[in-house]
Amino acid sequence: MSLDMWRKVALLGAALCTTLAPMATAEPWSEAVMPGAVEQDTLAGKLGRAALDTLRERGEHLFIGHFTPTDGVGRPFATQAIVPTKRKRPPQNGFFRSAGMDANSCAGCHNMPIVGGAGDFVTNVFVSEGFESADFDSLNPQFSNERGSNHLFGAGLIEMLAREMTADLRETRRRTLAAARETGEPATAALASKGVSFGTITAEPDGMLDLSGVEGVDDDLVVRPFSQKGVMTSIRQFTVNALNHHHGMQATERFGQRWTGERDHDGDGVEDEIRDGDISALVAWQAGLKAPVILEPEQAEWKAAAARGSALFDAMGCVACHKRALPLNSLEFADPGPLDMAGTLRDGELIEPVTYDLGLLEWASTLPRDAEGNVLVPLFGDLKRHVIADQEVAALGNELLAQRFVERNVFMTAELWGAGSTGPYGHRNDLPTLDEVIRAHGGEGRAARDRYVAASGEDRTTLVAFLKALVIEE
DSSP states (O other): OOHHHHHHHHHHHHHHHHHTOOOOOOOTTOSOSOSSOOOGGGOOEEOOHHHHHHHHHHHHHHHHSOOOTTTTOOOTTBOSOSSOOBOSSOOSSSOOTTTSOOOSOGGGTSOBSSTTSBOOGGGOEEEOTTSTTOSOOOOOTTSOEEEOOOOOTTHHHHHHHHHHHHHHHHHHHHHHHHHHHHHSSOEEEEEEETTEEEEEEEEOTTSOEEOTTBOSSOTTOOOOOBTTTTOBOOHHHHHHHHIIIIIOOOBHHHHSHHHHSOSOTTOSSOSSOBOHHHHHHHHHHHHTSOOOEEOOOSSHHHHHHHHHHHHHHHHTTGGGTSOSOEEESOOEEEESOSOOOTTSOOTTSSSOOEEEEGGGSGGGGGSOBOTTSOEEEOOSOOSOEEEOOOSSSOGGGOOSSOBTTBOTTEEEOOOOTTGGGSOSBSTTSOBOSHHHHHHTOOGGGHHHHHHHHHSOHHHHHHHHHHHTTEEOOO
16 A cells, blocks of 8 residues: 555544544554444435545545454354354364455455456455355355456446336336226236336236246345346445455444344454444445446547447347446435345434435536436446356356356346456456457347357457447546
């Protein structure tokens, strides 16, 4: 870490004292990442720009800091499970790739092309779904799925889109149930939001629901936009999970007194390792990361090729899933949100949400808007799960375990914004080029893939030229 960054960290404590809560400071040479904590009860209502900046600085400090035993790194008597689970004995090795711990810093994996970005193959993580509570460690792929680290830029916009889409789908469910009750006949309605179809729903007059027509989303109609399977609801939930899994840092809101009856659930001698306010700081920093952009190449040859590739992106059918933009009604990000599962703070549960107005951040003014004034989020995705492998083209269905009841060949559409900055590709980061990952599309992506394979070499090159222009600004 640079001397300037150390100075920034040292000054941060003083800034938080005046704008958020009293907080201890640490010497610039201290190996502890966490002098004091942000008190959640000092966060209220909509934060102004100065308070938001200060909170996000604290979040950045926690994201890039290398946690040490003084902070509480390690979990000798707890597993990596998202549900607090005890071990009978400490692991033989504190760091173990497939079951964590596997990093001291969030930025250890999220660093390409800059902090908050993606990770190379070497930073792959392991999702031990189904065996996450087991009291053993194994590298066997039957016990874990290997995944690449995705970038976090635009994450706040993604979560707000998911919340609005969830509200639309649930409103359709409410109206369909009401129609069935009023008419005394079954009622069927299309489930759709922001131009994305999620199938159909049928309601019976007695209130029973037929959910067999629902596609690409859980039966509770909550759009969960995070993780490659689309099984995590919020930045907050993902953050709480990752801190424990990768670093052995337990968030009080899940591993503390309220849920476990203990203040040191993992038995490492440090109580209340990550308090609610510091989770909020991490969320604020991640939510405010700027959206990736479409680069306008300076080279005339690349500019012409990218323009041609952009047209082919639509013509080949890529846009069917990788939708260029989805409309967002509001840039006000409430934290905590209303939809998380138990173990992650929710709206109205113990605390009231704080609002981070992303519209206060400079990059937000560059986002385009539609005729109704909605922000057009250029994610190149649809926040929907799809079957992405078949018997002939199976490379993207290479996992042995389902995750949270999502089948092995089903994945969330990867948002392509930032693709030009975040190779390698695929769920395992094992496909070095965009050409290879396009060729790996099976299942619902097969038709577009086949058009790409059948195209001329020049057309394929221009499509890649367009995708390479989708970048994270450094």
